[in-house]
Amino acid sequence: MRIAGIGCREGAPLAALTAALEAAEAVAGRAVAIATIAARAPEARALAEARRLPLRIVPVADVATPTQSPRILALHGTGSVAEAAALAAAGPGARILARRVASACGRATAAIAITEQSEDQP
Template sequence: MRVAGFGCRPGAPIEALRDALTRTGTQDLAALATIPAREAELTAFARELALPLRLTGVEGIATPTRSERIQALHGTGSIAEAAALSACEPGARIIVTRVTSACGRATAAIAEDKETP
């Protein structure tokens, strides 16, 4: 199972989310994930892709990349990476570290569980 995790600025447009996901180069997703505070930004995009949206906590989840600002605010280095990991099964790993949309308002990362070939 592959999950795309997202972080974004409040009010980020769907185009920014779409661009961030495109930049991951990943297909065959099972779900999208983000923090509860960004549900409004991700709901329409998840509906567009016909994928479930998983809302998850991210505090304390170790991530390959690290933003000092996000660490201070949310207790993790990357909301996108932590949300993707949290929404997958235990033992999941990041296969695409966070990428940023061209406008800078959204990030996406991809995690997969250990069962995915």
């Protein structure tokens, strides 16, 4: 199952989140759920509702990610909120299919992780 992790700045517009998600899906295929941290739930909820996908709120501190942002590490305890949220929501054994990609405006990021869990179990 493919889970899209979303990271963004507070108040990021839906268009930015959509653009980041579409860029990640172009690399890894369509996501079956959206994941993010509690602080970004309002922004991610709008995306999940627009895409008619379930939203998972997950903790990301100490989740190892391929991408490392010193700013995000200091704020959230992980190198990438998008990658960490995707991995945390996908569960044990998950791996990144699409590393963090940013929207053109830089206000949103998305990454996609995959797990062996069946596609019908979001």
